[in-house]
Amino acid sequence: MNTLKFSKMHGLGNDFIVINAIDQQLELTVSQIRFMADRRFGIGCDQLLLVESPQSAEADFRYRIFNADGGEVAQCGNGARCFARFVRDAGLTEKDTIAVETASGIIYPTLQADGSVTVDMGRPRFEPAEIPFVADERATTYMLSVPEHGKVEIGAVSMGNPHAVMLVDNVDTAPVLELGPLMESHPQFPERVNVGFMQLCESNHIRLRVFERGSGETSACGTGACAAVVSGIRRGLLANEVTVTLPGGDLQIRWADEESSVWMTGPAEHVFDGEIAWATLQNK
Numbered sequence: 001m002n003t004l005k006f007s008k009m010h011g012l013g014n015d016f017i018v019i020n021a022i023d024q025q026l027e028l029t030v031s032q033i034r035f036m037a038d039r040r041f042g043i044g045c046d047q048l049l050l051v052e053s054p055q056s057a058e059a060d061f062r063y064r065i066f067n068a069d070g071g072e073v074a075q076c077g078n079g080a081r082c083f084a085r086f087v088r089d090a091g092l093t094e095k096d097t098i099a100v101e102t103a104s105g106i107i108y109p110t111l112q113a114d115g116s117v118t119v120d121m122g123r124p125r126f127e128p129a130e131i132p133f134v135a136d137e138r139a140t141t142y143m144l145s146v147p148e149h150g151k152v153e154i155g156a157v158s159m160g161n162p163h164a165v166m167l168v169d170n171v172d173t174a175p176v177l178e179l180g181p182l183m184e185s186h187p188q189f190p191e192r193v194n195v196g197f198m199q200l201c202e203s204n205h206i207r208l209r210v211f212e213r214g215s216g217e218t219s220a221c222g223t224g225a226c227a228a229v230v231s232g233i234r235r236g237l238l239a240n241e242v243t244v245t246l247p248g249g250d251l252q253i254r255w256a257d258e259e260s261s262v263w264m265t266g267p268a269e270h271v272f273d274g275e276i277a278w279a280t281l282q283n284k
Contacts, residue, residue: 003275007086008043010269011078013219013248017045018086021052022061028281030070035284036276037068043276046215049079051087059101060093067214074103075160077222077264081117084109085268104160118265121223123258124230125158133162134188140234146182149175154183155231159262161213162189163227165196167235171207174199180211194221198228203239206232208246219248226262229253 004026007018017036019026028036028048036042045068052062063083065076083100087093088111097110108120128135133156135142144152144164155165164183168174174197183195192213199207210224211217225244232238233255244251251266 002279003277004281005273005275006043007273008045008271009082009086010271011081011220011222011248011266012246012251014047014078014221015045015219015271016079016082017043017048018082019048019050020086020090020092021050022092028066029284032281032284033066033070034068035281037070043274046212046218047076047079049076049083049086051083051092054101056101056106059099059106060095061087061098062101063107064103067212068216069214071214072103073161073214075121075223077119077121077159077224077226078220078266078268080107080109080119080121080222081264081266081268084111084117084119085270089270102160112265115267116265117268118263119222121159121226121262121264123261124227124255126156126234126258128156131156131158131162132190133193134190144183144186144188146179146186149179149182152179152183155227155234157227157230159223159226159230161223162191162193163196163224163231164189164193165198165228165231167237168197168199171197171199171209174209176209176211176217180217184211184213194224194227196221196224196228196231198232200232200237201245203237204241205243205245206238208244210246220246220251222251222264222266225251225253226255226264230255230262
């Protein structure tokens with residue numbers, strides 16, 4: 001295999017390199033992933049997604065996610081929609097609903113007739129040890145001490161990855177690029193955290209910006225949208241069905257109660273297919 005084939009996809013501008021690792025056997029190093037994710041010297045992406053054969057008999061595929069810094073993470077909502085679109089378009093399945101194995105459990109993306117994809121993102125987790133988050137007990141919100149910013153109120157939620165959700169007056173003026181990196185590596189989040197800045201518009205509409213661990217601010221974050229809506233519902237601010245407006249566009253999020261999964265619907269777009277020489281990667 002002289003070249004590595006890939007597809008470039010995005011969900012609301014959250015962009016991905018998607019690689020069929022079923023027909024192409026490969027093991028990528030952290031430095032190779034960082035190179036491919038680089039927007040000047042490589043291909044460019046927020047995350048790299050691998051499509052693999054499942055390890056569980058209950059799943060159709062295995063889904064692995066690597067951030068731009070090369071670190072592997074357990075879940076990515078926009079990536080899940082692109083994953084479903086990819087395996088269908090590549091002829092790897094004819095199913096509308098696909099069982100996809102992730103590091104945080106099996107998810108079930110469903111391809112809709114209009115081209116959008118709905119994903120059962122699973123039940124949110126609030127126990128500090130499951131997020132993980134260092135706190136004495138579970139609470140709806142917590143106060144964090146952040147250097148140069150004082151006390152910050154957050155909701156802490158796991159959607160298969162950790163999220164801190166802040167309520168802000170206006171996402172356009174929120175200190176995303178200043179506060180995001182400080183909170184991402186806050187010592188109370190031992191595995192780092194994705195930081196959401198949520199503006200309440202109506203009970204069924206929010207605006208959101210997300211600073212993602214290992215990638216920085218992205219155009220959209222599916223798990224971040226789920227976490228924000230869940231946190232808003234728990235605070236008594238939001239209805240059970242919410243439109244989340246991110247810089248890249250809108251997602252529809254539904255959550256009934258703590259015994260229920262969070263459901264996300266949004267687009268998944270194929271941009272182009274390409275190949276990169278293995279000789280180039282082997283030098284990285």
